[in-house]
Amino acid sequence: MTQPPDPPGAEIPVPRDGAPRPYSAIAVIGGGSWGTALATVAARAGRDTRLWLRDAALADEINRDHVNSRYLPGIALPERLVAMTDMAAALKGAEAVLLVTPSTTIRDMAEKIAALSPRGIPIFVCAKGIEKGSGLLMSDVASQMAPERPVGTVTGPTFATETAAGHPTAVTVACTSDVRTPPGQRAAARMALSLTTDSFRPYVSDDMPGVEVGGAVKNVIAIACGILAGAGFGENSRAALITRGLDEMKELAVRLGGRRETVTGLGGLGDLMLTCSSQQSRNFYYGFQRGQGVADADVFDGKPVVVEGRHNAVTVTDLARRLNLHMPISEMVRAIVAEDAPIGEAFAAYWASPIRAERRGLELEFAHPAVEAVTRRFEDMTG
Known part of the structure; x- marks a missing residue:
């Protein structure tokens, strides 16, 4: 199996006062190829990472064998990545959420996340598209269903298999933010730091559209x-x-x-x-x-x-x-x-x-x- 080194979170320098602070616990909703790849990145960056998916057998395989043979065959997943089918359990204690399901499901999934997690917890919608009928971007859909929380995205030139295999990869992390919050403490900067590893390099943006x-x-x-x-x-x-x-x-x-x-x-x-x-x-x-x-x-x-x-x-x-x-x-x-x-x-x-x-x-x-x-x-x- 392909398995790059897993840099522990301690290898990331401790932020100085005023610098971004990483999220310690991240819930990833969606266990397809990109969801699993992002969960892998978060776990390798030292985050407490829980991956929610519907298929109990696949969740068992991830937890037992540390592989997702259906969506990322041949990639060894970090042991600290825990898969589960109970969304409430996956969201419990999470400081941020990566929502990685198809664009047609974002409205329903954001509503479920809002009902199971505290207000103020940022949701990063990683689906790409425009909603049929409403013409809304995915972040706007999520904001409607999960109000009073920052909504962002993680996007860029990424193939899931290469990302999970540790190939050097760069992305943009963007998020809506209160302009009164210092840039380094905004959700986009915090998520960027939370996902940074020796191979995964995020950049930060405030331009969601x-x-x-x-x-x-x-x-x-x-x-x-x-x-x-x-x-x-x-x-x-x-x-x-x-x-x-x-x-x-x-x-x-x-x-x-x-x-x-x-x-x-x-x-x-x-x-x-x-x-x-x-x-x-x-x-x-x-x-x-x-x-x-x-x-x-x-x-x-x-x-x-x-x-x-x-x-x-x-x-x-x-x-x-x-x-x-x-x-x-x-x-x-x-x-x-x-x-x-x-x-x-x-x-x-x-x-x-x-x-x-x-x-x-x-x-x-x-x-x-x-x-x-x-x-x-x-x-x-x-x-």
């Missing part, structure tokens, strides 16, 4: 990149989609009160580059299979794999339409995954759209001069 928009939209762009790769197109095509997809992320973030520079950080550009460049990404690989001609119902051999980008493609574009914001790549992916548009037609419509200035402040638009040729270029794509 900027960080969360990046996490939601990158899944959609990754599907588009996967489709082109599966259909046999090369790196030029991928680079174009990543760059223009980044612009869509920036525009949505700004509309929601975020900052453009945040989107160029780990939670935006970093996560976008990783997710759009590897078949380890479920979103990219879903798109890759579709680009190879696999029907939607048959991807992942028909197994019920969570692909957040399929859901995000609809919720992101619903929100963009509500804000009168043009997001053509996200709209293209929505047309393919939610409206059964032929893949070739959808890509041709995007590629042959009017030519515009790259800088939005420059007023310029004219018709594409080779619409028919573009259509022929993409007409052989499967789907």
